[in-house]
Amino acid sequence: MSFSSPLFSEFRLPNGVTLPNRIVKAAMEENLSNPNLEPDKALWNLYEAWAHGGVGTMITGNVMVDHRAMTGPGGVVLEEGTPLEGFRLWSSKAKVAGGKIIMQINHPGRQVLAKLGGEVWAPSAVPVDLGNFSKLLGKPRAMTESEIYETIQRFAKTSQLAEESGFDGVEIHAAHGYLISQFLSPIANQRKDVWGGSLENRSRFLIEVIKAVRQIVKPNFIVSVKLNSADFQKGGFQFQDAKEVISNIQTLGVDFIELSGGNYEAPAMQGESRDGSTISREAYFLEFASEVAKTATVPILVTGGIRRKQIAESVLESGVPLVGIATALALNPNLPNHWKTNVPWDYRLPDPNWKSKTLKGLANMAMVRYQLNRLSENKQPQVNVSPIMRLVMDQIRLARLTKRYQNWIRNHSK
Secondary structure, eight states, X not given: OOOOOGGXXXXXXXXXXXXXXXXXXXXXXXXXXXXXXXXXXXXXXXXXXXXXXXXXXEEOSOEESOTTSOSSTTOEEOOTTOOOHHHHHHHHHHTTTSOEEEEEEEOOTTOOBGGGOSOOEXXXXXXXXXXXXXXXXXXXXXXXXXXXXXXXXXXXXXXXXXXXXXXXXXXXXXXXXXXXXXXXXXXXXXXXXXXXXXXXXXXXXXXXXXXXXXXXXXXXXXXXXEEESOOOSTTSOOHHHHHHHHHHXXXXXXXXXXXXXXXXXXXXXXXXXXXXXXXXXXXXXXXXXXXXXXXXXXXXXXXXXXXXXXXXXXXXXXXOOEEEEOHHHHHOTTHHHHHHTTOOOXXXXXXXXXXXXXXXXXXXXXXXXXXXXXXXXXXXXXXXXXXXXXXXXXXXXXXXXXXXXXXXXXXXXX
């Protein structure tokens, strides 16, 4: 039995907070809210399982800053007027073994399912291109300047409420094609005002969000950012853009930056791209992250396909101090403890051998959500699943949750 792995050494963030180890549970879309869009027993159970599994820090799945714009049905919303009791229990369950819990806060922008309705805001009225599946998403309209400022303040308010609820920090989601990522993208952002055009202008929304959040929370509250290393689309947000954005935001009181990649059109976070580039099957974004870590003045967290201890350790060896793990922790919530005691483990979900990247992406998410559902019910994960079966069952479940959300919206509309 060996306890010498550097994965289990403490890590001190710029604001003085110490993380128990280098393993971070990265965000996954859970769709496990109660009918009031709040956390309850399902999420409490899920995060308590991860806490006991030995992970040092957990980043939640999307928590929305605006109930009118959801990444999916069954999502959690935290905004002015939201009762905090369920959130306080969520944070306490997640911290039961001494770890940290960080709330990922997000606005989907144009990546809103058409069936959900609500507001489909974006920097510009440029719809998501999913080929034959494009109609699955709502038609976006360009945000007014007042809506931009309102949304910046929503990120700040959600952060303040997260702090009140016992969370150790927030992660501002600026990746995967959601609203902030859309502002950064020259494809999605075609504005002619101060919020579009040059990279400096396209970065303005993210910078203003960070400033607003940092101003409203205490110094020892973690403020982090999830950023695409690239969108993996021709003409989109590129590696050099990411380097420049990192250089500009690292002086704003950011405690770490998580690097990922892709969006709905090019789901690089699942190992797929649209621009023909090759993405390795494990630690997708490590090469870029290790390059950035050499010059960044804030810690870098890299996420994307990591499931084996030796790969996680190679991340640290490359100079990246924090390792983000998502799907592997859905398949084995005790993975950090197994690594600590050298218990061998290397399982993965079936890889759908389908032509459509959109369908593959939906199936992958469905298989992961199935594991999260099982964990939330205190059941063991089930690796041997049928991608097509899980996709069908997931769509049925999401349709039910969509109706539930539509009813909630009707009851809460003025």
